[in-house]
Structure formats: structure tokens, C-alpha cells
Amino acid sequence: MEKILRVHRVNDYARYIGAPELHPLVSVIHYDELEHCRHSLNNYDVYGMFIGDETLEELTYGLTTYVLHRHALMCVAPGQIGGKADIGEEIQTKGWALLFDPELLHGSDVERRMSSYTYFSYNTNEALLMSDEQRQTIVALLEEIRKEAAGESDEHTRHILVHRIGLVLEHVARFYALQLSSPSKDKDDLLTRFENLLKRYYSSELQREHGLPTVRYCAQELFLSPNYFGDLIRQLTGDTATNVIRRFLMQRAKELLVSGSTISETAERLGFEYPQHFTRQFKSHFGMTPTEFLKKST
Numbered sequence: 001m002e003k004i005l006r007v008h009r010v011n012d013y014a015r016y017i018g019a020p021e022l023h024p025l026v027s028v029i030h031y032d033e034l035e036h037c038r039h040s041l042n043n044y045d046v047y048g049m050f051i052g053d054e055t056l057e058e059l060t061y062g063l064t065t066y067v068l069h070r071h072a073l074m075c076v077a078p079g080q081i082g083g084k085a086d087i088g089e090e091i092q093t094k095g096w097a098l099l100f101d102p103e104l105l106h107g108s109d110v111e112r113r114m115s116s117y118t119y120f121s122y123n124t125n126e127a128l129l130m131s132d133e134q135r136q137t138i139v140a141l142l143e144e145i146r147k148e149a150a151g152e153s154d155e156h157t158r159h160i161l162v163h164r165i166g167l168v169l170e171h172v173a174r175f176y177a178l179q180l181s182s183p184s185k186d187k188d189d190l191l192t193r194f195e196n197l198l199k200r201y202y203s204s205e206l207q208r209e210h211g212l213p214t215v216r217y218c219a220q221e222l223f224l225s226p227n228y229f230g231d232l233i234r235q236l237t238g239d240t241a242t243n244v245i246r247r248f249l250m251q252r253a254k255e256l257l258v259s260g261s262t263i264s265e266t267a268e269r270l271g272f273e274y275p276q277h278f279t280r281q282f283k284s285h286f287g288m289t290p291t292e293f294l295k296k297s298t
Helices: 010-017 109-116 132-150 157-181 185-203 215-221 226-237 241-258 263-270 275-286 290-297
Strands: 005-007 026-030 041-044 047-052 056-061 064-068 072-076 081-083 095-100
Touching (some): 005 010, 010 026, 010 095, 026 132, 041 047, 047 132, 109 157, 132 157, 157 226, 185 215, 185 226, 215 226, 215 241, 226 241, 241 263, 241 275, 241 290, 263 275, 263 290
Antiparallel strands (some): 026 095, 047 072, 047 095, 056 081
16 A cells, blocks of 8 residues: 655645745745655645656656656645655655645635636646746745745734735636647647537437536546636637536437427436426526427427
8 A cells, every 4th residue: 555645734745855844834845955855645735836847757646647747837735645656765856846734825815716726626637837937937936935934924924925825826827828728739629529528428328327418527538637628618618618518418409309309308318317407407598498499499
């Protein structure tokens, strides 16, 4: 069984790798300065943001093994597991890490915005691939945070730390938006693959066992995390993945009704648990009930 380092507090990790303990709720680590850094597979109770300034092989995130490329930034949230399985092995590595305790953010605007930073739930193979300029922006902020955390604490310290961490989070959100919107063949093909997946779902009659297709199911089948998939779809279409699925379902519903299926049969063939649920969604989408639609079509 693999050993896992429990990172209950930020300094649990700093202490393990021999980094300075700067503040009880914030840790900024510059790996280049460490003499005896060690691998660890970590179970996090804190937020973590890691910049790799070299290619690191065979890192683990959940059940996934991946390669992290130069200037890639990856994020973890409380409850997640990540790191290198060869715990205790000494390494020489380059890069930066920012760890911060949810307690630090309590009652702040940054805490209220945390749910909007969906990249904390991305798979690590969906890391932010930063340019040199983007990396410099983040590292400059990390250096400011480190300086503040290492100084004497006063009534302003917490507010300054939270503010600067908020700036890091906003910059990462901006850089991810640029990455998601940048053209690539994989992204161009994604909508086609998404539609074909939905078609296969029904041609294989998976709805009979699993009900309506979900965003999570589609993301997994397309080898993406649900949040990364959802954010990509929003960038490509201006709409949510849930609404794309709903439009597909409603178009299919119209075709089934026009071809002679009853309302109950249509609901069942689409995977709705109850015909009433189907009727409500149909009316919400088209502005009329299935019955009204059939009358209008005849």
C-alpha cells in the first residue's frame, strides 16, 4: 500500500521537504533553494498551486499518472491527492509552490469567489501551460507573498496575504481563459465528438440503465475533468455543457413525437424517470407542452 503524506496544515508539507516555515496559514516554497527535497504523495486539507520549471515525470493525481511540462501550473484543493508515489526519494527539482489554508480566507471576498475558480478541480494533465511572461507575473506575486508571510505579523498581515493570493487566483483564471480560447485541433473537434458521444449514448440505449446523459459522464468519456470540459464548452459555444445536452435531448424529443411516439414513450426513450419531468423540461425549452406541440404539428 502506498504511503501518503497528510498535509493537514501548510507547514506539514514545508517541514517534510525542508522548506522554511513562514506562517501558520501560508507557505511559499522555492524548490530551487532546497538542499534535500523529497518526493511525496500528498492528501491535502489545504489549497496548493505548483509551478514546475522543468519536466517532471510520473506524477500522480487521483488515479492518473501524467507528465508535467516546464512552466506548467497545477492546482489542488482540500480533499484531493497528488504528488509522486515514490515517497521519501530525494530529488532536485525547480519551481515554486503556494499553499494556503482555507481558514486564512474565512469571511473574505476571496473565500466567496473560490467556487468560481474551477481550475482547482481540473485534472493535472489539464495544467496551465504558462508563457515566460505569465510565469514571471505569478512568481513576482509569490515573492511578495513570501516576504509578507516571513515578516512580523500585525493587524494588516492577513488582509495583505489574502489580497495577494486573490491576485494570484485572478491571474491564473485569466491565463486559463486564454488557454481555453486558444485554437487547437482537439478543441475544434470537441463539439463534434461531444455530439457523436450523445448519439452513441442513445444508439447503445445506455439511457435505459443510466438515465439522462450527464456532464460528468460526457467529460469522462472524452478524457477530461468535468470542470475543464464544462469550461471548454462554454468557451466554444457561449453556453453550458448542461444546456448543450438539453438542446440535444429536446431536438431528439421533437423527432420522436413527430414520428408517432407518445409523450410517455418519448420520455422513457430519452431516459427521463417521469413523464412529468420531461413535460416540464420540454415546455421550459420550447415554451409549449408536448401536447401543445403535437396539436400545432398536426
